[in-house]
Amino acid sequence: MLEIKNLHARIEGEEVEILKGINLTINKGEKHAIMGPNGGGKSTLSKVIAGHPAYEVTDGEVLFNGENILEMDPEERARLGVFLAFQYPVEVPGVSNATFLRQAYNSIQKSKGGEELDPLEFDDYIREQLKVVEMDPAFLDRAVNTGFSGGEKKRNEILQMAVLQPLLSVLDETDSGLDIDALRIVADGINKLFTPEKAVLMITHYQRMLNYIEPDFVHVLVKGKIVKSGGKELALELEERGYDWILADVHTNGAVK
Amino acid sequence: MSDTQTIDKMVSQPYKYGFVTEIEYDEFPKGLNEDVVREIWKRRGEPEFMLEFRLKAYRNWLKMEEPMNWPNLDIKPIKYDEITYYSAPKIKKQLNSLDEVDPVLLETYEKLGIPLSEQKRLANVAVDAVFDSVSVATTFREKLKEAGVIFCSISEALKEYPELVQKYLGSVVPSNDNFFAALNSAVFSDGSFVFVPKGVKCPMELNTYFRINNEESGQFERTLIVAEEYASVSYLEGCTAPQFSTNLLHAAVVELVALDHADIKYSTVQNWYAGDEEGNGGIYNFVTKRGICKGDFAKISWTQVETGSAITWKYPSVILKGDNSIGEFYSVALTNKMQQADTGTKMIHLGKNTSSTIISKGISAGKSNNSYRGLVKIGPKATGSRNYSQCDSMLIGNNCGAHTFPYIQQQNSKSSIEHEATTSRVGEDQIFYLQQRGLSEEDAISMIINGFCKDVFAELPMEFAVEAQKLLGIKLEGSVG
Numbered sequence: 001m002l003e004i005k006n007l008h009a010r011i012e013g014e015e016v017e018i019l020k021g022i023n024l025t026i027n028k029g030e031k032h033a034i035m036g037p038n039g040g041g042k043s044t045l046s047k048v049i050a051g052h053p054a055y056e057v058t059d060g061e062v063l064f065n066g067e068n069i070l071e072m073d074p075e076e077r078a079r080l081g082v083f084l085a086f087q088y089p090v091e092v093p094g095v096s097n098a099t100f101l102r103q104a105y106n107s108i109q110k111s112k113g114g115e116e117l118d119p120l121e122f123d124d125y126i127r128e129q130l131k132v133v134e135m136d137p138a139f140l141d142r143a144v145n146t147g148f149s150g151g152e153k154k155r156n157e158i159l160q161m162a163v164l165q166p167l168l169s170v171l172d173e174t175d176s177g178l179d180i181d182a183l184r185i186v187a188d189g190i191n192k193l194f195t196p197e198k199a200v201l202m203i204t205h206y207q208r209m210l211n212y213i214e215p216d217f218v219h220v221l222v223k224g225k226i227v228k229s230g231g232k233e234l235a236l237e238l239e240e241r242g243y244d245w246i247l248a249d250v251h252t253n254g255a256v257k
Numbered sequence: 258m259s260d261t262q263t264i265d266k267m268v269s270q271p272y273k274y275g276f277v278t279e280i281e282y283d284e285f286p287k288g289l290n291e292d293v294v295r296e297i298w299k300r301r302g303e304p305e306f307m308l309e310f311r312l313k314a315y316r317n318w319l320k321m322e323e324p325m326n327w328p329n330l331d332i333k334p335i336k337y338d339e340i341t342y343y344s345a346p347k348i349k350k351q352l353n354s355l356d357e358v359d360p361v362l363l364e365t366y367e368k369l370g371i372p373l374s375e376q377k378r379l380a381n382v383a384v385d386a387v388f389d390s391v392s393v394a395t396t397f398r399e400k401l402k403e404a405g406v407i408f409c410s411i412s413e414a415l416k417e418y419p420e421l422v423q424k425y426l427g428s429v430v431p432s433n434d435n436f437f438a439a440l441n442s443a444v445f446s447d448g449s450f451v452f453v454p455k456g457v458k459c460p461m462e463l464n465t466y467f468r469i470n471n472e473e474s475g476q477f478e479r480t481l482i483v484a485e486e487y488a489s490v491s492y493l494e495g496c497t498a499p500q501f502s503t504n505l506l507h508a509a510v511v512e513l514v515a516l517d518h519a520d521i522k523y524s525t526v527q528n529w530y531a532g533d534e535e536g537n538g539g540i541y542n543f544v545t546k547r548g549i550c551k552g553d554f555a556k557i558s559w560t561q562v563e564t565g566s567a568i569t570w571k572y573p574s575v576i577l578k579g580d581n582s583i584g585e586f587y588s589v590a591l592t593n594k595m596q597q598a599d600t601g602t603k604m605i606h607l608g609k610n611t612s613s614t615i616i617s618k619g620i621s622a623g624k625s626n627n628s629y630r631g632l633v634k635i636g637p638k639a640t641g642s643r644n645y646s647q648c649d650s651m652l653i654g655n656n657c658g659a660h661t662f663p664y665i666q667q668q669n670s671k672s673s674i675e676h677e678a679t680t681s682r683v684g685e686d687q688i689f690y691l692q693q694r695g696l697s698e699e700d701a702i703s704m705i706i707n708g709f710c711k712d713v714f715a716e717l718p719m720e721f722a723v724e725a726q727k728l729l730g731i732k733l734e735g736s737v738g
Binding site: 074084092 | 693695698710711
């Protein structure tokens, strides 16, 4: 589904590369986790996949179902089925969550030639989706993320995922700022939405999220490169030993095979 | 595409109403002197008192100076000698029905989306169509008359109801109030007159549509709205102009009078031509709008959506004279390209327990400059009065400016004034977030802007709120990246 080949990227207008040759393949039906120390490029990778305008790709390719998406606007990627759950969801004052979700849903439906929903039809649809993240319908009338607690914002991200039904969901530190109950609800939601036709890429610092959403592959991203990949047991090892042993290996051998 | 590029793209959206109507004019040579003022009075066949009114205003005007020092505006000198002060499209006098209106004019309004003909007009909106400061048609007059409401051009009111006009004209904005009000009082051509008698609720929305067409003439409309005790009315003005490379002067005066328990709601959707990318052309909009809550429990509410004009200088105000009277000001001012706006309100609290609300939303894009300027004055006798002001500015791109100039004069300690102000930027992150959810960039910006203006749009009559939302969309189309 997603093929990243030798991806190099930096902040537009700056010299230093943040991503220095990422290679990663995600097939449908797979869940991947990316871990690694702060400043390694995890969030940058998620934003480059989604097409954030602040980043410039200097080399490499990102193929989504065989199509290079790097030249596409963010909304074109979204319409193909790429979804990013933001680490810091953005507030849009004065716009109700319901209006926003409906317009987003209809934009994507329209691009696929699917059926757009009027406010009443959408209301029926969204009420079903609210159950996925155990959210109160009162959320629909509140302005998008405005005055939401950290946990509410994260839940709202997963609600959007439920509404838009993307093929690839990139979850950027969706677990951060969540208490145990909220983490369970969010993780349950993500699991409920998963099908063999879909794929998930989780970016996280902590093993705890992976207790709920079991990854097929775990990758360690350090200084702009994936230096180690493994199964779910790698996450446990990282939890126990930290990153120092990997960093030491990188220092002496370049990369860990 | 970067934010700035997209802003530029949105900015370059063509102005839809920039066409000129070919029509013959009856006009004077350029320039202004006492003879011209007399001639205007004579040509318009006005009652005697108007000659005095006009001449006094003209003499005051000669002694006054343009208010150019204090606004945060950069204005090219206005050459008053090169303006034509009387210009009327040659139309038949005393129209008995719309069939007699010049078809060219009907067609013009049709193109502007304001159909005047019986079959097409909006069901519950009466329209006074003003073309180059002359009223060409007023719809639904009979129906309004049955309710006792007078809605006609001010010229007609001067002929039919001279006592009413004399009683109120200049009572809120005296002819020596300011430079542009004096000029307007001396030379005004036409505008709307509304009178809602005691106890009457006006059965429909009243709408005046101002269209500037003549390149040489200044535009000086005069509007007067009077609501007697327990009367209420909702009035809306819309404005457009052709695309000329020269700057046209528009100096209108609007006066509102609300007696005991009367309620006047005045809404404006201003879409004059704004000039091009380099700042050539566009309307210079110097307008004095003021209402007085003369009686107790009276209410005056101004709602404005200002999107056009090269320069906007405008401070719709309320004098809260009656006890327990209410003043409101809801404003969205959008500037783009090289536009400049210095706009806001004045709330003058004189009576006891008076209250006022100011909600101002300024949006700046392109290389424009947008200032809010507002005065809240609570007089010594206005015990128990309160004001709440909220001024929010939003910046799109990096080349525009937003400023807030609040003035507060509090002379009564048993009253309260609350002021809040915020400035935000339509950020890359906000747009990216919405795009990531499938919205196009234009839709994303439009959503952010409409959310920002929601409190003001909620005050507009329904049909016009939708119009206003669309208008902002068009004005910003292609604007952020």
